[in-house]
Amino acid sequence: MAKKPAKSTGIVLDTVRNIGIAAHIDAGKTTLTERVLFYTGASHKIGEVHDGAATMDFMAEERAHGITIGSAVTRCPWNDHLIQIVDTPGHVDFTIEVERAMRVLDGAVIVMDGVRGVEPQTETVWRQASRFEIPRVIFVNKMDRPGADYERCMASLEARLGGVPIPVCVPMADELCVIDLVNQEMITFSGDRGIDVTRSPVPERYQEVLETHRETMLLAAAEADEDLEEAVLEGTHIDPERIWSALRSATIAGRIHPVFGGSALRNWGVQPLLDGVLKVLPNPLERPPAIARRVDNGEEELVEMTQEGELAALAFKVQLWDGRRHVFIRIYRGSLSAGDTIRIAGKDQTERVARMFEVDAGAKRKIDYAAAGQIVLLAGLRKATTGDTILATEGTELLLLEKIDTKEPVLGLAVEPMRSADEGKLLEVFGKICEEDPTVRFEDDKETGQRVLKGMGELHLQIIFERIEREFGLSVRVGKPTVMTRETISGSGKADALVDRVLNVGDKQVPLKARAVAHVAPRGRDQGTQLTVEPTILPAGTSLNAAQMEAVQAGVNDASLAGPAEGAPLQDVLVQLVEIETYGEGSSPQALRIAVSQAVREALVDAGGLVLKPLMRAEVVAPDESLGAVLGDLQSRGASITGQQSDMGTSTVHAECALDKLLGYTTTLRSMTRGRGQFTMEFDRFDAQ
Numbered sequence: 278m279a280k281k282p283a284k285s286t287g288i289v290l291d292t293v294r295n296i297g298i299a300a301h302i303d304a305g306k307t308t309l310t311e312r313v314l315f316y317t318g319a320s321h322k323i324g325e326v327h328d329g330a331a332t333m334d335f336m337a338e339e340r341a342h343g344i345t346i347g348s349a350v351t352r353c354p355w356n357d358h359l360i361q362i363v364d365t366p367g368h369v370d371f372t373i374e375v376e377r378a379m380r381v382l383d384g385a386v387i388v389m390d391g392v393r394g395v396e397p398q399t400e401t402v403w404r405q406a407s408r409f410e411i412p413r414v415i416f417v418n419k420m421d422r423p424g425a426d427y428e429r430c431m432a433s434l435e436a437r438l439g440g441v442p443i444p445v446c447v448p449m450a451d452e453l454c455v456i457d458l459v460n461q462e463m464i465t466f467s468g469d470r471g472i473d474v475t476r477s478p479v480p481e482r483y484q485e486v487l488e489t490h491r492e493t494m495l496l497a498a499a500e501a502d503e504d505l506e507e508a509v510l511e512g513t514h515i516d517p518e519r520i521w522s523a524l525r526s527a528t529i530a531g532r533i534h535p536v537f538g539g540s541a542l543r544n545w546g547v548q549p550l551l552d553g554v555l556k557v558l559p560n561p562l563e564r565p566p567a568i569a570r571r572v573d574n575g576e577e578e579l580v581e582m583t584q585e586g587e588l589a590a591l592a593f594k595v596q597l598w599d600g601r602r603h604v605f606i607r608i609y610r611g612s613l614s615a616g617d618t619i620r621i622a623g624k625d626q627t628e629r630v631a632r633m634f635e636v637d638a639g640a641k642r643k644i645d646y647a648a649a650g651q652i653v654l655l656a657g658l659r660k661a662t663t664g665d666t667i668l669a670t671e672g673t674e675l676l677l678l679e680k681i682d683t684k685e686p687v688l689g690l691a692v693e694p695m696r697s698a699d700e701g702k703l704l705e706v707f708g709k710i711c712e713e714d715p716t717v718r719f720e721d722d723k724e725t726g727q728r729v730l731k732g733m734g735e736l737h738l739q740i741i742f743e744r745i746e747r748e749f750g751l752s753v754r755v756g757k758p759t760v761m762t763r764e765t766i767s768g769s770g771k772a773d774a775l776v777d778r779v780l781n782v783g784d785k786q787v788p789l790k791a792r793a794v795a796h797v798a799p800r801g802r803d804q805g806t807q808l809t810v811e812p813t814i815l816p817a818g819t820s821l822n823a824a825q826m827e828a829v830q831a832g833v834n835d836a837s838l839a840g841p842a843e844g845a846p847l848q849d850v851l852v853q854l855v856e857i858e859t860y861g862e863g864s865s866p867q868a869l870r871i872a873v874s875q876a877v878r879e880a881l882v883d884a885g886g887l888v889l890k891p892l893m894r895a896e897v898v899a900p901d902e903s904l905g906a907v908l909g910d911l912q913s914r915g916a917s918i919t920g921q922q923s924d925m926g927t928s929t930v931h932a933e934c935a936l937d938k939l940l941g942y943t944t945t946l947r948s949m950t951r952g953r954g955q956f957t958m959e960f961d962r963f964d965a966q
């Protein structure tokens with residue numbers, strides 16, 4: 278246990294669980310979270326999703342759309358422990374939010390729909406959790422629905438995601454009870470929303486269920502604890518705590534994924550899941566140290582999670598609250614007090630934390646002090662942003678916790694204010710929104726002169742516009758969505774450019790003279806643009822100096838900003854400068870830059886441009902009877918089908934398709950499947966179509 282620091286947070290780290298709840302949309306994540314809040318007393322008023330009153334979905338848009346968007350943190354005290362839930366969104370347009378939340382989690386509960394099993398988003402969050410090595414448990418929800426099947430869910434988890442599902446609590450639909458395999462008890466739920474939990478011996482009728490599943494569970498536990506293996510084989514009594522401890526180490530090591538089940542809506546099986554979270558998911562001290570890099574020499578360093586030592590924290594979300602800027606951070610090492618001045622690693626900036634809060638969904642509570650393992654909200658920071666490392670001002674080496682990847686937006690909408698007087702306000706509002714969400718950009722289109730908002734998908738943009746109107750009271754007019762493009766070249770090209778002119782600077786005449794010969798050739802998709810500088814023609818005994826090399830690079834960059842076909846950013850091109858000729862004094866870096874950029878630009882035109890559009894990986898889930906219609910429609914959109922499977926009357930189709938062909942697809946799919954189809958897509962690459 279960590280030594281208590283002089284000032285106390287009142288929190289003992291080994292009783293904390295920072296967890297996320299992740300799922301495919303509609304699996305029941307919000308409903309489950311609501312039950313958790315209710316049972317833990319974190320929320321006295323429980324809200325149902327379908328009447329739009331859920332506590333976790335606190336943003337008004339989320340209520341309207343019935344989905345979860347912003348990641349809110351909620352504190353849930355349970356059995357002398359503190360479970361901190363970081364709410365993660367379920368829609369693919371918001372995967373950046375899931376990713377940012379994952380980065381600061383110690384464990385996750387993956388919710389599955391007991392009827393549908395593994396769904397496209399289950400797969401996405403599973404992959405993300407694997408990437409950050411997040412230990413996880415599974416909750417098989419909706420076991421009250423006809424066709425729900427706990428075992429089949431485990432099988433699909435194993436087959437499709439390579440998980441190692443181990444049954445721990447088996448839901449029994451006949452009596453809305455759960456068979457606890459570790460304690461060998463039957464658990465029933467009664468009272469207001471199932472708040473009263475009763476444990477009793479497993480009755481005869483469930484003995485077989487107990488025996489079969491318990492054996493699987495014990496064998497998995499025995500793998501983590503050799504002594505246990507003996508006891509299991511000999512069939513002697515085993516202390517439940519020993520089983521839990523074996524399951525715990527296997528779960529934390531990522532070797533198994535304990536499975537619970539029930540129905541959040543029917544108040545069935547949630548408390549055993551909470552007990553399980555405490556039993557098998559790690560506290561912050563049990564996680565591997567965070568990896569950091571020293572800014573001065575780039576060396577890797579490990580940041581152990583301790584409340585002593587200098588502050589190291591990661592800002593993982595910026596959120597506007599009552600119109601003010603707030604920053605969510607996770608503290609990895611040391612502590613922080615309200616009023617402290619902090620430093621942003623690698624940016625040479627310091628600023629003062631005016632106030633600090635603990636967060637409970639839509640409410641915040643002021644605190645004075647926080648330490649490692651905690652997730653808190655800071656007010657008063659103007660510069661710190663998502664992905665920044667927050668450090669103590671003095672005495673530390675500069676450390677930078679691994680940056681969170683941000684994605685490039687692929688869809689744009691032209692916008693203008695309804696009233697031209699709102700122009701200034703529009704800029705201000707979009708500035709704030711871009712700061713909150715690194716997947717949003719707000720840019721001027723040089724050609725059309727329009728302002729364009731860019732984001733990850735239609736729903737993403739739609740929700741931003743709703744916020745603009747509701748939260749900022751700004752009315753805007755928007756155009757049709759357009760996809761972002763890139764360009765490459767379709768063949769090779771070359772050009773020879775000579776710059777020879779005189780620049781008038783004040784009353785001085787400055788000669789500009791340089792020559793460059795550029796060859797360009799296409800590279801493989803997503804290889805990036807590469808520059809090579811070959812033999813140069815220079816006065817004897819000289820070579821390009823650092824300033825000149827920099828100018829050459831700058832010239833290539835200038836030319837890469839806009840491709841030859843429609844002026845979109847250039848990618849996947851090999852640029853070779855086969856000759857660079859300098860002429861003494863006139864060949865200033867400025868002259869070189871102009872000559873190089875001109876040569877490259879002309880070589881690109883000579884090669885001929887090729888437009889690349891965003892290509893999406895899409896997954897469509899539809900009832901078997903609609904499969905023909907769905908496939909036909911996808912084909913008419915030019916999609917290529919990459920995989921297809923059918924399971925219990927439901928088909929899943931994997932396809933690659935251009936984003937512009939998929940605009941409005943959700944609506945079409947809904948009518949083709951009478952509302953039963955589901956669709957998710959993810960950006961894959963820019964490619965020629």
Ligand code: GDP
Nearest residue numbers: 302303304305306307308326418419540541542
């Ligand atoms: P989320 O998108 O994962 O947050 O899912 P929600 O919690 O919003 O639930 C989606 C829908 O499924 C809502 O209409 C819920 O009432 C319903 N639902 C959630 N849990 C259950 C359950 O255990 N059984 C049944 N039958 N329906 C549920």
Ligand code: MG
Nearest residue numbers: 306307344345
């Ligand atoms: Mg939800």
